[in-house]
Amino acid sequence: MARTEHQMPNVLRRGKRPYYYIRYRIRVWECGAFDRKEKEHRLGFCDEITEREAKRLRDEIIRDVNRQVFELPSRIGLADFARIYADRHYPTLTLGAREKYRSLMANHIVPTFGDTPLGDLGPGPVQDFINSKRDELSWWSRNDLKGLLSGMYTKAAEWGFYTGRNPTVGVSLGPKQYKRKKYRLSDEQILTLLNELTADVQLMVATILSTALRITELCWCRAGNIDVMRGSLTVQEKYYRGEDGDTKTPGSHRVVSLGMLHGLYRKRIFGLQPDDYVFTDEHRLPFDDRALLKKIKPVARRLELDHPGFGWRTFRRMNLTCMQEGEEAVHVFDAMAQAGHSRPETTMRYMLLGSGSQQRDKKVRELQERWLPDNCAGSRNCRCCLSC
Secondary structure (H helix, E strand, O other), X not given: OOOOOOOOOOXXXXXXXXXXXXXXXEEEEEOOEEEEEEEEEEEEEOOOOOHHHHHHHHHHHHHHHHHHHHXXXXXXXXXXXXXXXXXXXXXXXXXXXXXXXXXXXXXXXXXXXXXXXXXXXXXXXXXXXXXXXOOOOOHXXXXXXXXXXXXXXXXXXXXXXXXXXXXXXXXXXXXOOOOOOOOOXXXXXXXXXXXXOOXXXXXXXXXXXXXXXXXXXXXXXXXXXXXXXXXXXXXXXXXXXXXXXXXOOHHHOEEEEOHHHHHHHHHHOOOOOOOOEOOEOOOOOEOOHHHHHHHHHHHHHHOOOOOOXXXXXXXXXXXXXXXXXXXXXXXXXXXXXXXXXXXXXXXXXXXXXXXXXXXXXXXXXXXXXXXXXXXXXXXXXXXXXXXX
């Protein structure tokens, strides 16, 4: 919280024609920091006003000055605070989060609210801002915008730049809507795609289809993380576009089974040191996920499998979907552990299930046999009502 100041300067006199004046300090924002500057203010000539009147004028002026000192931190423009926020907070984030925040800040928040003082932004303008992005951004991107603004005001309060209520409180995003349709690949399409890929990319895609690993986790994979005896892979970190880092969530630290792929991994890590990366480019550096996707996209396009949103998440989604299908479908919490999610709701959003699992379909039929009249049971085209 900002420290308040109280000034009450003495009324002074000077000049050949004497006049009353006061000196006081003000705080100004310059070059990304607050600075103190002394200011002098003339109250009037001594032959025109009395000292008592001069003191009354001083009190009126200093009252506004003291109030300005108290409110000044929240008068900093949002664009100026965005630079402070970036310098102090971004280094604590992962590379992916930093890139996303910089993009949202530069393309959306600063152009809209850059000249607005922190203390002047309220829930109304924020709600209008979120609503204006409905046709441009997905629900999740708008949620990121709201979260970034909320985080900025939280840090502003912690660092003494803001003392009011967070303006994102009460702001609604509306019902969840997806900008892109989620597509599902058939077994034949998956086999065709895998057969057209090079050996490195084929093994990586097959691994994600089998284990639901994130591509950043697979790029980080080192020879020492492969247990050839048990046929498993231990996930401990991630590699994202040139930077090693911790996994996305604590639940992402996990062990996944390689199944029938363990033989290929056994051959691949033969002769490697435990700290050597399993998948590397020509410079012996871990693959960049974007470079790998450029090898997959042309093949998918040629096979007419490409669609908006096609990428690594497509393969991850296929694994989680298929794990929830069939009579021996795994529990959602098992699928959550497989994906490395921290909440089952996140796992459920990945899945592309039909009208229901086979267990639920079986239960529906059992209830229908118990409750529906004879003239309804077994008739697919029945339009029965309560009176049938």
